[in-house]
Every structure is written in structure tokens, then in C-alpha cells.
Amino acid sequence: MLLPDLNSSLNHALQSLAAMTGQRDRELLARTLVATLSELMEQSVITLYRLVGDEAILVAQAGTAIPPDQIAEPSIIISDRLEFKSVIDSRCESITSLDAHTTSVTIPIYGQQEITALLVIITNANFDQSLSLPRDILTIYSNYLNLLDESETDTLTGLLNRRTFDNNLEKMLTECTDAEVQKIEINSHSRKPPSSELPHWLAVMDIDHFKRINDEFGHLYGDEVLLLLSRCMRRNFRQTDKLFRFGGEEFVVVLDRTCEVDASKVLERFRTAIECYDFPQVGRVTISIGFTCLNGKDDPSTLVGRADQALYYAKEHGRNQVCFYEGLIAEGNLTAEHFTDDVQLF
Known part of the structure; x- marks a missing residue:
């Protein structure tokens, strides 16, 4: 009562x-x-x-x-x-x-x-x-x-905005730290980790030659590309993945817990989907993607800096590809850098 x-x-x-x-x-x-x-x-x-x-x-x-x-x-x-x-x-x-x-x-x-x-x-x-x-x-x-x-959302695309990402990234990293502690305490002898023990992944993506699209077709068609790309993001990623627009032609995805192989497959599938999509008037559009593993021990600037570095490697080596930061380091294609709070994405 x-x-x-x-x-x-x-x-x-x-x-x-x-x-x-x-x-x-x-x-x-x-x-x-x-x-x-x-x-x-x-x-x-x-x-x-x-x-x-x-x-x-x-x-x-x-x-x-x-x-x-x-x-x-x-x-x-x-x-x-x-x-x-x-x-x-x-x-x-x-x-x-x-x-x-x-x-x-x-x-x-x-x-x-x-x-x-x-x-x-x-x-x-x-x-x-x-x-x-x-x-x-x-x-x-x-x-x-x-x-x-x-x-908390971007007016044009309806995706989460940059301020929301900034406000939530530290919370995501804290959750990763808590998960790492639980991983040590629980099921330490499991041969295959349950999904709750798998990591999150941060991917930054950038539309290739977007300035050229705006210059050749006008900002109205440029905005249409951004809107259609955001719709493709919703179709290709899971509802538990977090999708952000940072402004301009830059986007970020935080993939929910999965293994490295599947994270790479998901991002490659999205890259292919954009490459094959017929954008009205504009035609073919491609994207470059850099991604890294979310580690609770990292600070936000380090995490974003790693993904950003992988993105620029993709841009400088032909565009229209997905690059994994930790893989590039292991192969000797990149040198690990120290990132400070002053790092600026893009």
C-alpha cells in the first residue's frame, strides 16, 4: 500500500x-x-x-x-x-x-x-x-x-557524441580493471575463458578522402554520407557495442567483450560493408580503421593514442584497411610511444 x-x-x-x-x-x-x-x-x-x-x-x-x-x-x-x-x-x-x-x-x-x-x-x-x-x-x-x-548524442547521426565518450571512457577502463581482478579469482584453470573474461576493444575510424567528397559534391551530400555510414554502423555492430561520432568524419566503436580474432573480423566486415555500399551521388566510399585492446591499467590518453597510431598507419599505407596496434608492434611496424593527457584524437 x-x-x-x-x-x-x-x-x-x-x-x-x-x-x-x-x-x-x-x-x-x-x-x-x-x-x-x-x-x-x-x-x-x-x-x-x-x-x-x-x-x-x-x-x-x-x-x-x-x-x-x-x-x-x-x-x-x-x-x-x-x-x-x-x-x-x-x-x-x-x-x-x-x-x-x-x-x-x-x-x-x-x-x-x-x-x-x-x-x-x-x-x-x-x-x-x-x-x-x-x-x-x-x-x-x-x-x-x-x-x-x-x-549525449550527435544531432546528425544519433550516435553517442565526443563528450559522452570522454565522460565514459574512464568508467569503461575501471570495469576492465575489475574484470581483471575477477579473472584472477575465478576459474583460473579454465582452458577456454568465458565471455565475461574476454576484453573490450577500442576502434577509431576515419572516412578516406572525406574533404574531397565535400569539395566535389557539397556538404549536403557529405552529411548524407555521415548519416548513411552511421546507419551501417548500427546494422553491423551489436547492440552491446558503443558507437560514437567525434565530429567531422571521425567515429569510434567500443566493442563489447570478444576475442582478438572476432574483433578483427567484425571490423573487417564493417570496412567491407562500407566499401560495397552505394552512396547516392557520391558512389564508392572507404574507411580506415585502427584498433587496440582495452586494458584497465591504461589511462584514456594512452588507449586513444594507441588506436589513433594504428589508424594513421592504415592511412599512410594505402587506406581502406583495418590495423591492429598490438599486432603492428609485434611485427615491428610501429614503435610503442608514451601518450600524455595532452594527446588529441585526430
Whole structure:
């Protein structure tokens, strides 16, 4: 049921909203939302899932006492949960009676016109009455996510922007460091590492002779090339990969955990896809790519500098190719350099 003192509930809700909208980290924002709703509703279990492809990934769960049968799984195939599929298909809430006293409500959360998450509330209260304030909070949460999207994405392509990359790279490196520690502690005798132990990869890419495209065809067609290339990126990379536009003709991809061979194959596949794509009016366009392994021991300037150096090697040796920094070092084609915080990408 809703907390009995309405004024106290509203004051608490306002404080929670202030806490939510005061942060930009989406994971922390989501956990704050779940914790807030859990405090506002007694005898309820609140669970938030993020949608990634055909899966619903657990973000956070809270409740005063979560029964064993209501503990959320880390990931769920959407087609295996009828209420999830119903919400996504109908774009409406799904309400299910679990028993005579318990109701489950699945609510869609939107980001840039698409359903990006699902909130599940299992409550023993009258859900119409108890969900009035939580629904309002969810609306504010969704609106705030849209504001974050607008500030974190590039206007033309819709990809994440340079500022977002700068703000998140250190977090990615910290996660890599944590993974390295876990790798030592867990499964040290495994012959084949699980995907959670595989590294991330940073790739920088640049459109070859882009200035020539702008000079010959005009900036309108140049912008069309950038837009179409960004769409190709979304088609060729996984939803768990992070795609950035740095401005101009420069792009960055952070590949989710995979092995070196597969990282190289993915990037080569994308390079080939661009080479074979028929850009209207412009025709053939190619890209050069340099990539490196994300190592939690590196600082951001070192990481970007390595990928940048591999990119310039590709540019100076014929363009339209993918070059791996660590491979170039091992072959003696590059000499390792020290990069400082003053390094500038491109």
C-alpha cells in the first residue's frame, strides 16, 4: 500500500526526484529509481530490466522482503515471458493476477520514442491506487532519460557524441580493471575463458578522402554520407557495442567483450560493408580503421593514442584497411610511444 502520510510521501518523492535528476550515470539513475519506488510502496517488489536485442537484462531489484520465487534472473529471453512480449507489441502496460492477493504490473519505459526498459511491480496492494504516484515518477524518469539522450548524442547521426565518450571512457577502463581482478579469482584453470573474461576493444575510424567528397559534391551530400555510414554502423555492430561520432568524419566503436580474432573480423566486415555500399551521388566510399585492446591499467590518453597510431598507419599505407596496434608492434611496424593527457584524437 502507499505510505499512510501523504505529505511525507510527497516530500520523500520530491527528494528522490532531486537525487535522480542530479546524476547522469544511467545505471545509478536506474538503481535510484527502483530504490525510490520500493520505499514508496509497501509489500511490493520492484524490478527494472533494460532491453538489449531479444533479451531483458536485469538492472536493479528492490523490496522489503523478496520471496525466493520472485528473485529476478540476470537475463530473460523476451519471447519466453508473455507479459514482456505483450507490453512491447502493444506499447501498453500488462496487468496479471498472480493469486487472489498479488498483482504483477509490467510498465514500458521509453527513450527516444522506443521502449528501452521494462519496470515490473509485484504488489499486494490495490494497484490502481498504489501506482498513481509511481506512474508519475516514471513519467519524469522517462522525460529525464530523453533529455540525457539529447545531450549525449550527435544531432546528425544519433550516435553517442565526443563528450559522452570522454565522460565514459574512464568508467569503461575501471570495469576492465575489475574484470581483471575477477579473472584472477575465478576459474583460473579454465582452458577456454568465458565471455565475461574476454576484453573490450577500442576502434577509431576515419572516412578516406572525406574533404574531397565535400569539395566535389557539397556538404549536403557529405552529411548524407555521415548519416548513411552511421546507419551501417548500427546494422553491423551489436547492440552491446558503443558507437560514437567525434565530429567531422571521425567515429569510434567500443566493442563489447570478444576475442582478438572476432574483433578483427567484425571490423573487417564493417570496412567491407562500407566499401560495397552505394552512396547516392557520391558512389564508392572507404574507411580506415585502427584498433587496440582495452586494458584497465591504461589511462584514456594512452588507449586513444594507441588506436589513433594504428589508424594513421592504415592511412599512410594505402587506406581502406583495418590495423591492429598490438599486432603492428609485434611485427615491428610501429614503435610503442608514451601518450600524455595532452594527446588529441585526430
